[in-house]
Amino acid sequence: MSTVSPLALFGGQPLFERPLTTGQLANRDPERFFELASASLERRRLTNQGPLVDELEQRLCELHGTRHCVAFANACFAIILALRNLARPNARKVILPSLTFRGLPHLIRWAGYEPQFCDVDPLTHTLAPGELARLIDADTAAVLAVENINGLCDIDALERLTLDAGIPLLVDAVYGIGGRYTDTLRDNRVGARGNASVFSLHATKLINGFEGGYLTTDDDELAAQLQRQRSFGFGDAAIPVELGMNAKLNELHAAMALSNLDHMHAIINDNKRRFACYQRHFQDLSWLSFADYSQSPGTYGLVLLKVGTHAPYSRDELIRILRAENALVRPYYSPPLHQLEPGSPALPVTESISRQYIQMPVGDLLVEADIERLAQLFKRLEQDAVLLGTPLESVPQ
CATH class of the missing domain: 3.40.640.10 (Type I PLP-dependent aspartate aminotransferase-like (Major domain))
Incomplete structure (x- = not known):
C-alpha cells in the first residue's frame, strides 16, 4: 500500500500552509x-x-x-x-x-x-x-x-x-x-x-x-x-x-x-533568480515549458508555464490540483475577452494561447524551496498519471 499522502483535491493536507500568490507584493524598505x-x-x-x-x-x-x-x-x-x-x-x-x-x-x-x-x-x-x-x-x-x-x-x-x-x-x-x-x-x-x-x-x-x-x-x-x-x-x-x-x-x-x-532593480534581479529556479527545477518535465521571454521587458514579474498538448492532464485540471494545494495559480487570460462578448469573431491565435498557460506563483513571498516543491508535485503527477487516469471531472468544483 502506498504511503504517499493523497492530493489535497482528494482530501489530503495542502502542500503549502501559506498561500502562494501570483503578485509581486514587494515591501523592500x-x-x-x-x-x-x-x-x-x-x-x-x-x-x-x-x-x-x-x-x-x-x-x-x-x-x-x-x-x-x-x-x-x-x-x-x-x-x-x-x-x-x-x-x-x-x-x-x-x-x-x-x-x-x-x-x-x-x-x-x-x-x-x-x-x-x-x-x-x-x-x-x-x-x-x-x-x-x-x-x-x-x-x-x-x-x-x-x-x-x-x-x-x-x-x-x-x-x-x-x-x-x-x-x-x-x-x-x-x-x-x-x-x-x-x-x-x-x-x-x-x-x-x-x-x-x-x-x-x-x-x-x-x-x-x-x-x-x-x-x-x-x-x-x-x-x-x-x-x-x-x-x-x-x-x-x-x-x-x-x-x-x-x-x-x-x-x-x-x-x-x-x-x-529605489529597489526596483533589486526586485527585478530577484524575479530573474526565481525564474531561473523555475527553469532549473522544471527542466526534466518534457510536457511543460515556459513562455518565450526573448522579447520581454526583462522584469519576469509573471511566470507563464505552458502545458503541452501531450500532457497527462489538461491545463484546467492542473490548475484545480494546484489551487487545492494552496498554490493560487490562475489561467492566463482565459477565457479571452472576445469570448465574453456575444457575436465577436474568432481570434485563432488568442484562443490557442488562452488554452495553454498557467500563471504560476511569483513575488517576494516565494522562495526557492517553494519552487522545488511545486516541481516535485508535477513530477509526482507525472508518475501517478497512469494510476490516476483523469478522474478529476467527477470531483465537485
Whole structure:
C-alpha cells in the first residue's frame, strides 16, 4: 500500500500552509516608508498634490524619459481620462487585444466607447500589427495597446499604423515598466512612445504603492488636462473649468511607491533568480515549458508555464490540483475577452494561447524551496498519471 499522502483535491493536507500568490507584493524598505509617511502626517499634508506625489512624478519622468508624469489614484482612472481626451471625435470603437486584463473593456465603456478585440502575435502576445491594420477604419476612436510580461509591442509598427490613420495610440504598459524596445526610431524606453502610456502602482505590481497608477507623456496639453481632470476639473483658482473627478494619488500611497522605487532593480534581479529556479527545477518535465521571454521587458514579474498538448492532464485540471494545494495559480487570460462578448469573431491565435498557460506563483513571498516543491508535485503527477487516469471531472468544483 502506498504511503504517499493523497492530493489535497482528494482530501489530503495542502502542500503549502501559506498561500502562494501570483503578485509581486514587494515591501523592500518599510522603514523608509514609515519615515516618509510620518513626515507627511507631521506636515498635515496627506493629499491634493503634496510633496511626495511631486517627487514621485519627477522621478518617474526620469525613469521613462518623458516630460510629464501624472499620478492617479489607480491606473483605471488614468486610462478612462486618457481615452476621453485622446479619442477621435465622432468615432466609437477602441481597438485592444483580447488577450489581456478583463477589466479593460469596462474602462473603455466608462470612457464612452466600445471595445473592438484584435488578435495577437503568437510570440509576444501583444497586438498583431497586421490584424490591427485590418481593423482600423473610420469608426476607430483610438488604439489601446498592451505590453505583456513576456513580450513588448512592435511599437514602431503600431505607431506607423496609428499615425498614418490619424488615430491616437494609448499604451497600457503595466507589465512593461523598466523595459526597452528594440529596433526603434527614437527613445526606446517603455513609457516614452505613443501618445501616452499608463502604469500601475497596485500592490501586486513591480512598484508597490499599495494602490495607484500614473501616466507618462510628452504632450503638454494632455498632461495639463489630466492634472485638472483628476482634481474635479479645478483650474488655478480652484474653480471647475471642465468636467473632472476625484482621481488624485494621496501622499501615503506615494510614500509606499517611493520606498519601493529605489529597489526596483533589486526586485527585478530577484524575479530573474526565481525564474531561473523555475527553469532549473522544471527542466526534466518534457510536457511543460515556459513562455518565450526573448522579447520581454526583462522584469519576469509573471511566470507563464505552458502545458503541452501531450500532457497527462489538461491545463484546467492542473490548475484545480494546484489551487487545492494552496498554490493560487490562475489561467492566463482565459477565457479571452472576445469570448465574453456575444457575436465577436474568432481570434485563432488568442484562443490557442488562452488554452495553454498557467500563471504560476511569483513575488517576494516565494522562495526557492517553494519552487522545488511545486516541481516535485508535477513530477509526482507525472508518475501517478497512469494510476490516476483523469478522474478529476467527477470531483465537485
